[in-house]
Amino acid sequence: MQLHCKVNGEPREADGVWEGESLLYVLRERLGLPGSKNACEQGECGSCSVYLDGTLVCACLVAAGQAEGARIETVEGLADGDILHPVQQAYVAAGAVQCGFCTPGLIMATHDLLRRISAPTDVAIREALAGNLCRCTGYEKILDAVRMAAANARVGE
Amino acid sequence: MRGDRSLRATSSRPTRQRPAAPVTPVTGGLGESARRPDATLKVKGEFAYSSDLWAEGMLWGTTVRSPHPRAKIRSIDVSEALMVAGLATVLTADDVPGRKTFGMEVPDQPVLAWGDIRYQGEAVALVAADHPETARRAAALVRVDYEVLDPVVDAEAAMAPDAPALHPSGNVLKHVKVRHGDQQPTADVVVTGEYEVGMQDQAPLGPESGLAIPDGEGGIDLYVATQWLHVDHDQLVASLDLRPAQIRMTMAGIGGAFGAREDISIQIHACLLALRTGRPVKMSYSRQESFVGHVHRHPARLQYEHGATRDGRLVCVKTRIVFDGGAYASSSNAVCLNAATFACGPYEVPNATIDCYVTYTNNPPCGAMRGFGAVQACFGYESQMDKLAAALGMDPVELRLANAMREGTSLPTGQRVEGPAPVAEILRSLRAMPLPPNADGAGEAERDLRELPGGVSNTTHGEGVRRGVGYAVGYKNIAFSAGFDDYATARVRLSVVAGEPIAEVHSAAAEVGQGVVTLQLQIVRTELGVQRAVVLPADTQVGSAGSSSASRQTWMTGGAVKAACEAVRERVLALAASKLGATGRLVLADGAVLVADAGAAPTRVSTLADLLGAEVVEETVEYRHAPTEDLDPETGQGNAHVGFAFAGHRAVVDVDTELGLVKVVEMATAQDVGRALNPQAVEGQLQGGTAQGLGLALMEEIQISGGKVRNPSFTDYLIPTILDMPPVRMDILELGNPVSPYGVKGVGEPPTISSPAAVAAALRAATGRALRRIPVRPEHITGLLETRTDAVPDDPTKPARISAETQ
Ligand code: FES
Ligand code: FES
Numbered sequence: 001m002q003l004h005c006k007v008n009g010e011p012r013e014a015d016g017v018w019e020g021e022s023l024l025y026v027l028r029e030r031l032g033l034p035g036s037k038n039a040c041e042q043g044e045c046g047s048c049s050v051y052l053d054g055t056l057v058c059a060c061l062v063a064a065g066q067a068e069g070a071r072i073e074t075v076e077g078l079a080d081g082d083i084l085h086p087v088q089q090a091y092v093a094a095g096a097v098q099c100g101f102c103t104p105g106l107i108m109a110t111h112d113l114l115r116r117i118s119a120p121t122d123v124a125i126r127e128a129l130a131g132n133l134c135r136c137t138g139y140e141k142i143l144d145a146v147r148m149a150a151a152n153a154r155v156g157e
Numbered sequence: 158m159r160g161d162r163s164l165r166a167t168s169s170r171p172t173r174q175r176p177a178a179p180v181t182p183v184t185g186g187l188g189e190s191a192r193r194p195d196a197t198l199k200v201k202g203e204f205a206y207s208s209d210l211w212a213e214g215m216l217w218g219t220t221v222r223s224p225h226p227r228a229k230i231r232s233i234d235v236s237e238a239l240m241v242a243g244l245a246t247v248l249t250a251d252d253v254p255g256r257k258t259f260g261m262e263v264p265d266q267p268v269l270a271w272g273d274i275r276y277q278g279e280a281v282a283l284v285a286a287d288h289p290e291t292a293r294r295a296a297a298l299v300r301v302d303y304e305v306l307d308p309v310v311d312a313e314a315a316m317a318p319d320a321p322a323l324h325p326s327g328n329v330l331k332h333v334k335v336r337h338g339d340q341q342p343t344a345d346v347v348v349t350g351e352y353e354v355g356m357q358d359q360a361p362l363g364p365e366s367g368l369a370i371p372d373g374e375g376g377i378d379l380y381v382a383t384q385w386l387h388v389d390h391d392q393l394v395a396s397l398d399l400r401p402a403q404i405r406m407t408m409a410g411i412g413g414a415f416g417a418r419e420d421i422s423i424q425i426h427a428c429l430l431a432l433r434t435g436r437p438v439k440m441s442y443s444r445q446e447s448f449v450g451h452v453h454r455h456p457a458r459l460q461y462e463h464g465a466t467r468d469g470r471l472v473c474v475k476t477r478i479v480f481d482g483g484a485y486a487s488s489s490n491a492v493c494l495n496a497a498t499f500a501c502g503p504y505e506v507p508n509a510t511i512d513c514y515v516t517y518t519n520n521p522p523c524g525a526m527r528g529f530g531a532v533q534a535c536f537g538y539e540s541q542m543d544k545l546a547a548a549l550g551m552d553p554v555e556l557r558l559a560n561a562m563r564e565g566t567s568l569p570t571g572q573r574v575e576g577p578a579p580v581a582e583i584l585r586s587l588r589a590m591p592l593p594p595n596a597d598g599a600g601e602a603e604r605d606l607r608e609l610p611g612g613v614s615n616t617t618h619g620e621g622v623r624r625g626v627g628y629a630v631g632y633k634n635i636a637f638s639a640g641f642d643d644y645a646t647a648r649v650r651l652s653v654v655a656g657e658p659i660a661e662v663h664s665a666a667a668e669v670g671q672g673v674v675t676l677q678l679q680i681v682r683t684e685l686g687v688q689r690a691v692v693l694p695a696d697t698q699v700g701s702a703g704s705s706s707a708s709r710q711t712w713m714t715g716g717a718v719k720a721a722c723e724a725v726r727e728r729v730l731a732l733a734a735s736k737l738g739a740t741g742r743l744v745l746a747d748g749a750v751l752v753a754d755a756g757a758a759p760t761r762v763s764t765l766a767d768l769l770g771a772e773v774v775e776e777t778v779e780y781r782h783a784p785t786e787d788l789d790p791e792t793g794q795g796n797a798h799v800g801f802a803f804a805g806h807r808a809v810v811d812v813d814t815e816l817g818l819v820k821v822v823e824m825a826t827a828q829d830v831g832r833a834l835n836p837q838a839v840e841g842q843l844q845g846g847t848a849q850g851l852g853l854a855l856m857e858e859i860q861i862s863g864g865k866v867r868n869p870s871f872t873d874y875l876i877p878t879i880l881d882m883p884p885v886r887m888d889i890l891e892l893g894n895p896v897s898p899y900g901v902k903g904v905g906e907p908p909t910i911s912s913p914a915a916v917a918a919a920l921r922a923a924t925g926r927a928l929r930r931i932p933v934r935p936e937h938i939t940g941l942l943e944t945r946t947d948a949v950p951d952d953p954t955k956p957a958r959i960s961a962e963t964q
Contacts, residue, residue: 018290021290029211033202034206035203037208037363042444044871045871075200075201084200092196095190095837095838097195098413098841100199100200100410100412121605125879130613130879136413136670136845138848139882141840
């Protein structure tokens, strides 16, 4: 089948998509956007998190056909050229990145949290990021990064 | 910027005046929390992991695996698979041109099985097709006729004389014996215990994956995520039957490792498919395949007998540890040796009898995972120390302090501990740390219910919740041991580009997330005084770095980069002396050569840019640590290890004793890292390693029955989430190490060694239950299900003698 959608603001299309493919596969293998990660491909790790029409979803659980005509934002769309998004800056500065395989998904989930709650408590951060597995960091520096991003955003207001 | 250069070009008159370019101090050197060079790419989603690779015209490879843990292959029929449209090839054992087996230490594992199947998930055939789904469908059509056999699924049973031999060498893969001191000692108080550790998975988030590209001349380029390029390369050369130069490997981005990438996964398979089809072949395991596609942490059964004087001095430790090695050797031998050498813990033990076994079974193969044999032993000996403290009526920390190993202690292997061994300092530091506010103390009113056991599921308002505190301390070797020729190679190149000095570092060290790329940059910045530095991609065009395992890269590749920098520096300073006639104590700093004579302010001789001009200074160095020796096979005596690292944990838990749910309130750790060359990265290792230990204590176990893995997914194999992981309080000790570069010790593994034991101790304190098995399950906490080991009679006055083989 053919698929049309808007990815990071640009109209994109993919040809010859097999109906069983996930949105994650289309992004990674057909549209050249491997930033969203494939750690489990069964909705358990959050590494593939993207916005689908403004809602944070696991791209591995979205059938490609469901994305027809949709607006998709991926981690590749967050930075403004060389200027990192404040959430990305915070992850770098806090040392929240080790192997980094969880990072794109966590950054998307953090972005989603902070647009809903600008000053989340630690418990709220933990709840919001509970669907994102990280095997390297023990999450402490991820919490630091979210707190830092929230604080910087408040200063920037 | 370098206006002084053109100025000098026009003035031929010699002058005493030194060029006065502004001095910009070098930042990001050793001791700073320098930024990772890959962080920006990683947060943008632009870092190329092995599963992200793509090449024009590439095929997808997939593996046909045995559903049976033990069987004989009668025949394989690929005819139906070959009819699938889009299929490129199907390969079986006959298509492996060279050595048909692989293995890091013992090449006992078939590249593709041809007679015996020894575990569920064993690779039998390979398929390449134009789409991953085509490959999967074709794989399902490869008809393998199996004669299914009863699997050997128990490590102890595998040692029985009538057990079927799974390998020609028999089922006992290794037995390490250590005999130290009096073998028939008497003690005032004796406690015995039997413990079990479940099979843990490394569960790195990045799947095993890579891309093999044939070069059209019979050779191949392989891009893959691995912990050790060169040991893979050796195995590729053997199995592909190619000359070493025909196989070029380049490291692709690694999504975590923790031991899971020390053995071959897709490497040989992807190359076989690519060479056969003449097209690039990508392989990327699903999570389910990943669970059977790499080795796991050895499950262990540990029997202990500790004897002490009435005032709490250890007299003897007797132990028998049995590891289930699974179907193939992997690094089992080294794990077994490690466990044997650390079996008594970081204590002064005058008499010891240690027997440590690893056996073949038809369970999944086990091998390297963070902590490598030391983790299982620590759960055993630290559980015993608590039990002994209880029997003696002593405080558990006091008992440990009274027996703590120190510098100069002689291990049961006869090896003397050189350099700081701060076991007592670690324990005192942990004990002195403030405890988190008590659940039933003041401030409870404000406590969010989500912070109680059961968390967001809101299963309790505090009724039935009890708090417990537990301590554990552990230790482990750094780098490779037992006579292994352990070395790392680094090439450092200094040149001037666009008027600025730039240092390039080339090593094959695997950046698994730990930060060895950052560290290499920090070393060259500090050693050469150069701001601009880059780490070239790790590949096989430079010598081996050894594995990113055994907590060794900071020491080993760090040592190699340091030595290469020193060699470069020597040449640069010699150049300054010969070219400019510089004399005195010359040093490199801030992009210049300086004279830094004692008592005088440093003065600049020349900028590096001016001194070097078009000259390139390059040095390659192999760094080796001091040699080690294997243990004596009868007595277990020998200087097997080059150095040790120590860490301890204090766990504070809240337990819902009715539901068996646990909330770890806080983990505290103290660890001697020798020297923290990048404090932020060190903290990250301590936090992350502690999390993996917490996972082993509470939730992480590969469930196996009948030799089959029952939970190969993140739905059923649980790793700690951000809800499970509490804050980690840290005390990072920097006591140095007399025999390593910069006085470093390894950092990565120690946090995983003592954390499981500390959590288990805290759970016992909260529940009063024996809890002799990790992971601890809710049914063990509530007492609904006693583990087999929990059912062992527990009478300290009548020790059940360990049925240890006496020599
Ligand atoms: S890859 Fe989608 S949730 Fe794990
Ligand atoms: S940084 Fe490796 S999984 Fe999170």
